[in-house]
Amino acid sequence: NFKISVCGFFQSALTIDQQSHSVSVSEILAVQELDLESGTKDDGRWQKMSQKPTEAYPYAFTVSYVRRARKHRWRCTDVTFFCPEWALCQQWVQTIKEQLAELTSRPKHLLVYINPYGGKQQGTCIYEQKVAPLFARASISTDVIVTEHANHARDHLRTVAELKQYDGVVCVGGDGMFSEIVHGLVSRTQKDNGVDQNSPEEKLVACSLRIGIIPAGSTDCICYGTVGINDPVTSALHIIVGDSQPMDVCSVHHNKTFLKYSVSLLGYGFYGDVLADSERKRWMGPARYDFSGFKTFLTHHYYEGTVSFQPATDTLGTPRDKSPCRAGCVLTSLLCSTPENEGGWRVIRGKFLAINAASMSCACPRSPKGLSPAAHLADGTTDLILVRKCSRFNFLRHLIRHTSKDDQFDMTFVEVHRVRRFRFLPRHCQNDSEQDLRENGKRLFGQICRDHPARGCSPAFSSWNCDGEILPHAAIEVGVHCQLIKLFARGIEEPPVFEDVAATCAI
Numbered sequence: 300n301f302k303i304s305v306c307g308f309f310q311s312a313l314t315i316d317q318q319s320h321s322v323s324v325s326e327i328l329a330v331q332e333l334d335l336e337s338g339t340k341d342d343g344r345w346q347k348m349s350q351k352p353t354e355a356y357p358y359a360f361t362v363s364y365v366r367r368a369r370k371h372r373w374r375c376t377d378v379t380f381f382c383p384e385w386a387l388c389q390q391w392v393q394t395i396k397e398q399l400a401e402l403t404s405r406p407k408h409l410l411v412y413i414n415p416y417g418g419k420q421q422g423t424c425i426y427e428q429k430v431a432p433l434f435a436r437a438s439i440s441t442d443v444i445v446t447e448h449a450n451h452a453r454d455h456l457r458t459v460a461e462l463k464q465y466d467g468v469v470c471v472g473g474d475g476m477f478s479e480i481v482h483g484l485v486s487r488t489q490k491d492n493g494v495d496q497n498s499p500e501e502k503l504v505a506c507s508l509r510i511g512i513i514p515a516g517s518t519d520c521i522c523y524g525t526v527g528i529n530d531p532v533t534s535a536l537h538i539i540v541g542d543s544q545p546m547d548v549c550s551v552h553h554n555k556t557f558l559k560y561s562v563s564l565l566g567y568g569f570y571g572d573v574l575a576d577s578e579r580k581r582w583m584g585p586a587r588y589d590f591s592g593f594k595t596f597l598t599h600h601y602y603e604g605t606v607s608f609q610p611a612t613d614t615l616g617t618p619r620d621k622s623p624c625r626a627g628c629v630l631t632s633l634l635c636s637t638p639e640n641e642g643g644w645r646v647i648r649g650k651f652l653a654i655n656a657a658s659m660s661c662a663c664p665r666s667p668k669g670l671s672p673a674a675h676l677a678d679g680t681t682d683l684i685l686v687r688k689c690s691r692f693n694f695l696r697h698l699i700r701h702t703s704k705d706d707q708f709d710m711t712f713v714e715v716h717r718v719r720r721f722r723f724l725p726r727h728c729q730n731d732s733e734q735d736l737r738e739n740g741k742r743l744f745g746q747i748c749r750d751h752p753a754r755g756c757s758p759a760f761s762s763w764n765c766d767g768e769i770l771p772h773a774a775i776e777v778g779v780h781c782q783l784i785k786l787f788a789r790g791i792e793e794p795p796v797f798e799d800v801a802a803t804c805a806i
């Protein structure tokens with residue numbers, strides 16, 4: 300890891316406040332020679348500098364690099380060096396450019412999809428104002444597509460002729476937009492390799508293109524859980540430095556037919572009902588989740604069914620671990636292999652307020668530790684959380700613990716299992732082909748209300764919330780595909796030692 304010690308090499312020259320500052324080449328974004336004659340100095344940047352060229356130091360170059368700010372934010376910072384000789388200045392610029400050219404993991408050409416409709420509908424503006432200038436400074440070229448309808452990006456990725464010309468795909472939007480990109484890329488990869496997605500047991504081929512997320516959605520939990528913050532500039536910088544974070548993907552099947560992929564949350568009951576209600580209130584923007592969350596909490600519906608799962612007995616961690624998945628996580632660096640002795644299936648029947656499968660922590664601004672704080676990004680497992688029927692008060696205690704340090708699993712009505720595969724069958728589907736879920740649901744809902752008038756009405760079916768999309772079936776089979784995709788991210792870094800920045804230096 301070659302480092303340029305900015306002031307360390309030039310102790311004899313001027314250093315600001317006598318501070319030494321070291322920047323790894325892997326975190327340099329660009330170097331630019333300042334042409335003092337031709338107006339580069341007039342672009343406003345000189346005003347920000349505490350130093351200007353002098354007669355003794357008339358030549359200058361600027362290095363743009365990553366500075367770590369608070370709460371996992373990254374910022375682009377410039378440091379300008381002044382040189383006494385033109386040749387020395389040239390030599391430094393050339394050397395740094397050569398070092399940067401050796402970083403082969405950095406993307407040069409990206410395909411960018413912007414969802415102008417996600418979150419607060421700021422996607423286009425966020426990209427143009429915050430991200431495009433950084434890509435330009437790092438000499439990354441882009442093909443940009445502003446989507447015109449849902450599934451535009453997914454279908455484009457499935458069919459676009461020359462995907463190989465790109466070093467990655469970037470989506471500007473939320474979890475739903477990311478999900479479109481995952482579906483496009485994974486389907487395309489399977490098609491190109493002759494793999495049948497409809498077979499639940501089929502081993503899928505990993506995607507070679509990395510995906511970048513510029514957060515502009517409502518939850519942004521994939522971005523938050525892989526970078527530590529939903530901040531467009533931070534994400535753009537992780538893309539520019541060419542980070543790579545593998546991630547697990549769940550495939551969801553119904554009756555041996557492929558339905559969807561999921562990377563974050565598959566939630567039945569509470570989170571399915573919140574989503575179904577909130578989709579009708581998209582006009583409210585991100586606040587729709589708070590409104591529908593409160594409403595769903597008050598309705599307090601439970602759902603009966605059977606959950607079967609294959610515990611991941613051979614993994615190194617458990618969902619009750621105290622240490623979360625962080626950058627450089629040892630489980631992520633292990634290669635995925637099919638366990639030699641796949642455990643047997645466990646079956647649990649019951650009445651559930653929520654059935655959640657979290658393939659990653661699902662941390663987001665609403666819940667900074669997430670639904671399953673110790674879930675790993677790329678260990679080939681998902682954490683299956685079963686919340687059994689309980690009082691409203693207890694369910695509220697459980698929900699509130701998502702937002703505090705208290706353990707949301709340490710409650711008698713909650714259990715959590717780390718699994719490789721699971722199935723769910725709603726009670727009323729057990730002798731039913733589930734041909735038309737909605738019609739059956741309405742019929743059964745009425746029937747249950749007639750049969751149990753005093754107990755309040757819980758409908759027979761909820762819906763599955765699959766990364767923010769509603770699945771059309773309640774009976775599903777889910778399998779985890781270890782490290783099927785890669786993101787331009789590195790996992791959440793441990794809190795940094797805060798660094799002060801030397802704004803200018805002379806050599």
Ligand SMILES: Nc1ncnc2c1ncn2[C@@H]1O[C@H](COP(=O)(O)OP(=O)(O)OP(=O)(O)O)[C@@H](O)[C@H]1O
Pocket residue numbers: 413414415416417418419445446447448449450451471472473474475476477479515516517518519520766767
């Ligand atoms: N041009 C478009 N018009 C309408 N819908 C679109 C368009 N482009 C994409 N979509 C759809 O918009 C949906 C929501 O987008 P997105 O995920 O970006 O925002 P969000 O739902 O507000 O955020 P989050 O998923 O983080 O909660 C996605 O499922 C995507 O398929």
Ligand SMILES: CCCCCCCCCCCCC/C=C/[C@@H](O)[C@H](CO)NC(C)=O
Pocket residue numbers: 473474475517518519520563564570574588661663665666669670698699701702764765766767768
């Ligand atoms: C009364 C206090 C209640 C606090 C409850 C806080 C719990 C928040 C947990 C949020 C987890 C979100 C998981 C992410 C799911 C995404 O896939 C999806 C699409 O973006 N978002 C939602 C909200 O379904």
Ligand SMILES: [Ca+2]
Pocket residue numbers: 547657658659674675676677678679680681
């Ligand atoms: Ca996982």
